[in-house]
Amino acid sequence: MKAKQTYTISIYTENNVGLLNRISAIFQRRHLNIESVNVSKSEIKSVSRFTLLVKLTEDDVKKIIGQIEKQVEVIKAFFHLEEETVYQESCLFKLSSDLLIENDEIQMIINQSKSRVININKDFFVLEKSGSKEEVEELYHILDKHGIMQFVRSGRIAVTKEEMPVSELLESIKQ
Known part of the structure; x- marks a missing residue:
């Protein structure tokens, strides 16, 4: 079995009622714990950012990201290891x-x-x-x-060390 690691998950979303509940249900169905949650506006106007701290295997975090991105309001989700972020x-x-x-x-x-x-x-x-x-x-x-x-x-707040051109990515997704 692969070892669990600490990941920071960033989820860019439209700001809709009930989304936090649906995201937490994804973890609950798999009996996985969320260590911390922070929700705020993002660097992109009218887009919210969820920052989750989780301890999962790489396989589990990839599956979770796939499930999160199936939510209609979710624009894009990313995951990063601790050494890839400033938090x-x-x-x-x-x-x-x-x-x-x-x-x-x-x-x-x-x-x-x-x-x-x-x-x-x-x-x-x-x-x-x-x-x-x-x-x-x-x-x-x-x-x-x-x-x-x-x-x-508070929950963890984090930014990536590497450039993450989210605005450009989101613009390309919207089109």
């Missing part, structure tokens, strides 16, 4: 403001982790961190010892 995740931590006042270690953690305070009031402060999944998880484990009030992490 980040973002997260927010809500922590007690008392930590900033009473704990010198917190300021050192903020500086060393290259995170930043984006909101502060008398009860809590919000810390923002962008980086790899491992960097985000490392900061989580450090801050968890001090008491995290709330935590949220």
